[in-house]
Amino acid sequence: MLLRGSITNIRRFTMVSSKSILSQxxxxxxLQTKSYVNGKWEKSGDNKTFTVKNPALAGNDGELIAEVISAxxxxxxxxxxxxxxxxxxxxxxxxxxxxxxxxxxxxxxxxxxxxxxxxxxxxxxxxxxxxxxxxxxxxxxxxxxxxxxxxxxxxxxxxxxxxxxxxxxxxxxxxxxxxxxxxxxxxxxxxxxxxxxxxxxxxxxxxxxxxxxxxxxxxxxxxxxxxxxxxxxxxxxxxxxxxxxxxxxxxxxxxxxxxxxxxxxxxxxxxxxxxxxxxxxxLGGNAPFIVFADADIDKAVEGAFAAKFRSSGQTCVCANRFYIHESVYDEFVENFVAKVKKVVKLGNGLDPETTHGPLIHGRSLKKVQDHVKDAVSKGATVLTGGEARPDIGQYFHELTVLGGVTQDMHIANEETFGPVAGLIKYKNDDELIQFVNDTSVGLAGYFYTKDISNLFKFAEEINVGMLGVNTGLISEAALPFGGIKESGFGREGSKYGMDEYMTIKSVVIGGNA
CATH class of the missing domain: 3.40.605.10 (Aldehyde Dehydrogenase; Chain A, domain 1)
Structure with missing residues (x-):
């Protein structure tokens, strides 16, 4: 069923092989590699298989994990x-x-x-x-x-x-x-x-x-x-x-x-x-993350880091566009960049010191590189990161923060699905709403404010299915998870989640007058 090769040293730590990990x-x-059908484990009809590889070891001898049947x-x-x-x-x-x-x-x-x-x-x-x-x-x-x-x-x-x-x-x-x-x-x-x-x-x-x-x-x-x-x-x-x-x-x-x-x-x-x-x-998103002028900057930085860089930016609710009010822009940028530089360690996920792993494959890495290149070519500045890290592994990329991002850049209009935060300075609420809602998708969004009137106003005006207010983490079983527009329809989790798997039958009973 499994497994060959060994895991090489990555950034001065030594890992045991995948085979050894699985054997323990x-x-x-x-550890199964066949289809589960009718309560039994079955091979594919034509006996074909495909390989499952460890993205942290792409290009190394230890990347093969298993051969799995292809139904x-x-x-x-x-x-x-x-x-x-x-x-x-x-x-x-x-x-x-x-x-x-x-x-x-x-x-x-x-x-x-x-x-x-x-x-x-x-x-x-x-x-x-x-x-x-x-x-x-x-x-x-x-x-x-x-x-x-x-x-x-x-x-x-x-x-x-x-x-x-x-x-x-x-x-x-x-x-x-x-x-x-x-x-x-x-x-x-x-x-x-x-x-x-x-x-x-x-x-x-x-x-x-x-x-x-x-x-x-x-x-x-x-x-x-x-x-x-x-x-x-x-x-x-x-x-x-x-x-x-x-x-x-x-x-x-x-x-x-x-x-x-x-x-x-x-x-x-x-x-x-x-x-x-x-x-x-x-479906896909392009989540805005807004820092209002009255926001607690320290809390906004923590929320932004969680909302953007969880799983190296590879979640559907990851923040993608960061709108920072001009009066707090410099303070937020300084603290956010310092946070990224201080806590991040790229590496194999089984190393206890690793905070962030690789992208899933080469296509994802290329999209991240393309978004960084496009932004820089149009005037953005790399504040930290910006480079792939082949010295660690084929699919690794530095956690990256871009300053001076504008609405005409790819990163403001497409979901990156990777570890790049694009920071956009805004002046007033009308401009902000225009920027935030100028997208065909609407899955998640985030904003930080101390003003309760901002909470209700923008919770209603931002066109997304889910909002995190003063938090960068929103997902749990009790949440009605889902989006609007081209982010899809239907809700998962919560008391509404079962309705997606049910129909309503109407029964009219007469003759009781």
Whole structure:
């Protein structure tokens, strides 16, 4: 199944090999490389595989982690048929039964958090502390929806017709196709799957080819938790366009949930039109981070660092454009740059001193370099960072702060999805709102202020689905997570999350006059 090579020394520390790390796991059954279908581990129909590599070691002998099967269209068709059959019984289970399943899965995730976090580090590159945070975050959705499942309520609606009664009943939508990204390989599945299970749906899941191992570890825990065969099916594959199209067009899949880029979301929406599926999409963003003149600068700096550089800028809610009032611009810049220079250490995520890991692949690195180059060519100044770090690893880039950024630069108009903060000076509120809302997307945003009137005014005027006010961290299971405009539609987590996996049936009862 695994694994060759050794991890080389990186920035004066020595790491043991991936093989050695995996061999030390407490639960070695978490390391799976086959599809999980109908409660069993299956090879692909044509026996093809693809490689999973450690982005922190790209170009080194130790980068190969595993060979994973590449599921075919026929494999997915079979999984959909199995999920359809399983749904006939699973939809009739009690909410309390489904709650118990999710609670068992939550307990297993917490019990295995150390091993799961190391898998995430190896295939994603993020530091171990961030990976542990992801496991706990992902587990929290199982806990949350275990508590929500028994609280699925309909309504009795007064009728305008004498003698009639109207009942509304919430029912599971059916088989759900779940498509997830590489940046949170565990949590992006549980955020969707836990809600689907709580509602009484079954699922066919395609994890990203960059990071399939965390999802397959999750499949093992699903098996261990006692989920009925066929309810959850997880199939790794590197045939992404082919399988995405199949799932969107499949007549037996009733719902698609996707997290990824806006461009791919538009493609999947078009492909889903032939069957008019229920859809929920969490797509790209271009999050503004605003520092008002009255802001606590020290707190704003801490929030900006967290909102921008978490996971090396590779999260969908990362701050992308920084609007700083001209009266506090110099103070913020000085403190923010000092913060970046003081605390950052790039390296392998398994080193306890590492604060930030690599980008996921060469395409991501190139986009970061292009944004820096474009900004500098148009007059921006590199205040710290600005360079790739091939001496550490092929996909590493310095955490970078650019001053003097303007609205015509790529970094102000496109999501970088990398470790670059572009600082823009603004003069007044009218100019600020024009700048902030001049984008086709609207996922998240942040601002710092002590003025309560600013809080309500700008919370209503900024066109995003989620806002952090005086905080740079907003994500939790209780939050209705989602965007507006070309950042998608639907909400994940919170009391609203299960609605995405349910339909409302109306029953009119007559003859009671």
């Amino acid at each position: 796991f407490n639960n070695k059954d978490l 075919t269209s026929e494999d997915f068709n079979n999984a959909v048929t199995i999920a359809t059959t399983a749904f006939k019984d699973f939809k009739k289970t009690t909410p309390r039964y489904r709650s118990d399943l999710l609670r068992k899965l939550y307990d297993l995730l917490i019990e295995n958090q150390q091993d799961l976090a190391k898998i995430i580090v190896l295939e994603n590159g993020k530091p171990l502390a961030d990976a542990l945070g992801e496991v706990k975050y992902g587990a929290s959705f199982c806990q949350w929806f275990a508590e929500e499942a028994p609280r699925i309520h309909g309504d009795i609606i007064p009728s305008g017709i004498p003698g009639s009664r109207i009942l509304s009943i919430k029912q599971p939508v059916g088989v759900c196709g779940i498509l997830t990204p590489w940046n949170f390989p565990l949590a992006m599945i549980t955020r969707k799957l836990a809600a689907a299970i709580a509602a009484g749906c079954t699922a066919v899941i395609k994890p990203p080819p960059e990071t399939p191992l965390a999802s397959l570890a999750l499949a093992h825990l699903i098996q261990e938790a006692g989920f009925p065969p066929g309810v959850v099916n997880i199939l790794p594959t590197d045939r992404t366009p082919e399988i995405g199209k199949l799932m969107c067009e499949h007549p037996l899949i009733n719902k698609i949930s996707f997290t990824g880029s806006t461009g791919v979301g538009k493609l999947l929406m078009n492909q889903s039109s032939s069957t008019l599926k229920k859809l929920s999409f969490e």
